[in-house]
Amino acid sequence: MSSKQRRERLKAEVHKSILVAAMSIIKNEGAEALSIRKIADIIEYSPTIIYAYFLNKEAVLIELARQGYTMLIEITQNRLALVSDPKERLEVMLSAYIQFALNENELYQLMYTTGSSVPNVEKSFPALASFMNLYREQMQLITGGTLLEDTFYSNYLVCVSFIHGLALINRYYKDIDPEMNNIVFKKAVKGIISTIEFS
Structure with missing residues (x-):
């Protein structure tokens, strides 16, 4: 391995460790507790090193949100690969979205709170447009274009409103029985499908 390759690998590892540390702080203390100093303490580098990778704390949050959208797309596409019926595919997409919101609660909240603070959400998060296109393509299949x-x-x-509501309920009622949650998911997905217009 050349010295240039080693430098690039080290750079990628430090970048990743910054984001992992930041997400750890967010999960344990909340996004408002995040600081460059805390990240530096966790990864045992000076704050100056972190500023070489990210302009400020907000830049770290934006990058985490971008990763969240990418992860959501990947999860959705993996689920879609298992079904072919257009309406069933839409149900699978909604279920994947809901599960992501619950399983990655802090990241999901971060994606939307960070999105509300940027001037142009689609420009800041190109993956959001890709995610919306998954829904657009599926709805177009159902309607024949x-x-x-x-x-x-x-x-x-x-769709997004329903999912936000379900995620919020699970944040508020932290002891919901998983079986009850499953019933709510199924009813919510049917409810979402029933409200969608296809003309």
Whole structure:
């Protein structure tokens, strides 16, 4: 391995360790507790090193949110690979979204709180546009390609609203029985599908 390759590998490892440390702080103390100093203490580097990778704390949060969208797309695509019926695929997508929101609670909240603080969310998070396109393509399959963009967008916002609501309920009621949660998931997915317009 050349010295240049070693430097690049070390650089990638430090970058990753910064993000892992930041996510650890967020999970244990909340996003508001995140600081460059705390990250530096965890990875045992000086804050100056971290500033060589990220301009400030907000840049770290944005990068974590970007990773969250990428992870959500990957999970959704993996689930989609298992089904072929268009409506069933939409149900699978919604279920994957809900499960991600619950399993990656802190990251999910971070994705949306960070998104609300940037001037242009789609520019800051290109993966968000890719994620929306998964829904757009699926809804177009169901309608035979006749779905208008305004109708798609209202459908998509309905989906997101339901999922935010479910995620919030699980944050509030922390002791919900998993079986009860499953019942709620199924009812919610049916409810979402029933509200979607396909013309």
